[in-house]
Amino acid sequence: GKSELVKEHSANQTGSGLERDYITQWSYGIGETFSLLVPNVKGGASVPLSQNETAMKKADPTYMGLYSQIGQYWGEQPGTSGPVYVGAFVMFLFIMGCFIVKGPMKWALLGGTLFSIILSWGKNFMGLTDFFIDYIPMYNKFRAVSSILVIAEFTIPLLAIMALKEVIEHPSVLKEKAKAFYISLGLTGGLALLFAVAPRVFFPSYVSSMEMSALQNAIPAEQLAPILMNLEDMRVAIFTSDAWRSFVIILIGVALLWAYCAGKLKAGLLVATLTILCLVDMWSVNKRYLYDEQFVAKGTEMQPFLQPSETDKKILEDKTLDYRVLNLASNTFNENQTSYWHKSIGGYHAAKLRRYQEMIEEHIQGEMTALFKELPAAGGDMTKVDPVHFPVLNMLNTRYFIFPLQGGSTAPIFNPYALGNAWFVDKVQYVNNANEEVEAIHQIDPAKVAVVDKRFAEAVKDSGAGKDSLSTVVLKSYEPNELVYEVNSQKGGVVVFSEIYYPGWGSYIDDKETVHGRADYILRAMNVPAGKHTVRFVFDPKSLHVTETVAFVALGILAVVAVIAVVLQLRKRRKE
Structure with a gap:
């Protein structure tokens, strides 16, 4: 939801959601987008470098202790569980589909792919990101813009399948559109080959800015240079290993396509072999992040709890x-x-x-x-x-x-100083806005003073009498959606309840509905009259019942439609 705090860097705030720098913290790097073709273009996941066999072959034993603390991932995101990879040969088919598939669906899928990729760049392409944050409903609720790549993960394979369908139905298409074929091969297999043979040309640095800053602060300058050189060698090995892998997968896929177009392979066998190729490709990459040790018996997983x-x-x-x-x-x-x-x-x-x-x-x-x-x-x-x-x-x-x-x-x-479930306060300090409210808590003793936004002045009215030293508030029953208190006092006054204030909670004094307000920025408070009373908080929002009503009515309509459809079908059969 929208913050009521007005902060110094107001440009960072959004209309009703998260702050811009929080939304764009997990922005996909522009160069990182090549992970669609080569999974380890930025090292993979944020797990210790020492766990990677390819990297360890290049590791200097002197720095082994350090490599158990440095991650495999070297992109600019704060961390990641793995790259967005759609498959090397799938990418080849997708690029080729942009040339050989006809119709509006191709343009829709291509447009959706590009849109998804550019939006995933977040802070690396703030013009479009700002527009979406400010004007597209719900977009400012996202906390990781890179998640928008789920669209590309759908559209790329779909257009790839359409391209394969085109090849199967028109085997001559590779000869008729040889230029498109070679462009597609160059943009995927050729690029993977260039990555493999000249990795430093495309990516001059293999250390993220955050990582570099941490290393500079932790390691003396004279020792840093050899560590960075060895670290770069290790990460180049990770990158080139996957680049060669993608290149080989594309070559195998292309060879199978040519065999089919030359009449040496039947359509069914082509689809089967390409399915196996893509399955092996995706499975082997996915197993890097969903490995066998993660699959354990429920009892084992629950053991710590x-x-x-x-x-x-x-x-x-x-x-x-x-x-x-x-x-x-x-x-x-x-x-x-x-x-x-x-x-x-x-x-x-x-x-x-x-x-x-x-x-x-x-x-x-x-x-x-x-x-x-x-x-x-x-x-x-x-x-x-x-x-x-x-x-x-x-x-x-x-x-x-x-x-x-x-x-x-x-x-x-x-902690003997915990204030309990609820307590009477001596006085109420009213403030004008959220900034004053959250700041005032630094200055007050919450056992004696309640800080209340003036919007809640009616619900949390200070009688000015001060609290009675013999007054008590006792929690009699507790359920997640209902709390019952017994309040006893000679003077009455403002009671603060150590429960989070949240819309949808109803409050009752002796079963009579009563309004309550917010105090101390996050808690509940209300004025309780003198004497012995039962105070009850119940969470039973009207919106829930409206939703239930809509759901049951919709189910009822579906049931009626289903019955009518069955009856009509039976009548039709009788006539026949």
């Missing part, structure tokens, strides 16, 4: 209905194991809650850094740590930290 660690077991002894855990012993926002056992502050999902992500960047990451400094100094005793350094983690009811120890083990650290 089904056996809680000693730290998990200690935390799980706490049977309180709802609290959160922050894992500081892992890549906090890029793992899912913590969430299997606990309600986690971290975790990962490709579709992120915008406001929560902004809180991670603005507050939580900084508070985690402070914890890494403070906790060891305090000997792991949270009572000796000043809670002023992590107010957001406290308001998120982070009761336990999983902290790393030497030797790879972990320990649970109890």
Whole structure:
């Protein structure tokens, strides 16, 4: 969704989606597009270079430790799981199809291919990318523009099949359009051959800019030159090996085509042999990234989750209905194991809650850094740590930290400052916009003050009486789509709930629908009157019921149409 924060580099923001530099982070390099023909044109996947046998044959043993840390991929994307490769001979047929296939379908497929490729370049072709981000609906929701290459992965093989069909139906086409044939061969097989014999002519550098910067910072200048020379030799070997491979596959495919056109091969045998050729080609490349070791029994894959660690077991002894855990012993926002056992502050999902992500960047990451400094100094005793350094983690009811120890083990650290499931505040500080709201949290104690955007002033009305020291808020039941609290106070006032504010949640006081608002940028808050009350939050959005209604009506119509069709068919048969 659109960020409400107004940032300094406003040109980087989009109308209602992700930032431009975030969208274009995974932009396919212009030279990287040759991976459609030669898979390892940029090294393949971001896995250790030491895992590549071809590269290791050129490796200097002196630098073996370094090569287990440097990746095979040397393109400009932050990382990748593999290249976009459609098959060497498929590319030959696609190029030839541009010459020998007739009709509007050819132009549609060619146009779709080129469009997809250019869009995948992202920041390398910002004119078109900016136009799509600004004017094409939903495009600014993409987080990796290179994913648009799925279109080319469909259109290229389809036009290739149409070209093969043309050759099978008109065997003389290769002689009649010999020029088109040789151009196609030159643009695919010829190019692969040139890559193989003169790799440095086309790609002068085999080290990405990010990689070069990291190496320059980590390695003394006098040692860097020989490492870069050896690294280049290794990567050239990877590239040329695949270039020769593509060249040979194209030659085999072309030889089979000529044999058919010369009458030495039947159509059925031609299709069978080309199918085998393309299958072997694609299978062998795909197996580099979907290798045997990845296919394991479900039980083996689930093993790390089904056996809680000693730290998990200690935390799980706490049977309180709802609290959160922050894992500081892992890549906090890029793992899912913590969430299997606990309600986690971290975790990962490709579709992120915008406001929560902004809180991670603005507050939580900084508070985690402070914890890494403070906790060891305090000997792991949270009572000796000043809670002023992590107010957001406290308001998120982070009761336990999983902290790393030497030797790879972990320990649970109890946080006595967690604010609980909900609490009354002394006062409400109203602000004018999102920037003021997220900034104000740096200055306040969330246990005493709630920061509220003035748009929610009616729902989160400050009575000015201050909180009652005997007031209580207790979570009585917890379900993912329903939370029930018992609130008791003599004065009433504003209660902040340690749950993420999100559209679609309804709120009720003693079963009477009541509006609630947003506080502290991401949490829920409402004014609860004096006395004993039951507060309930329910997630049951109307849009869900509308969608269900549409779905059931559509299914009903389909069923009626199906019955009518069957009845008409039966009548027709009776008449016949």
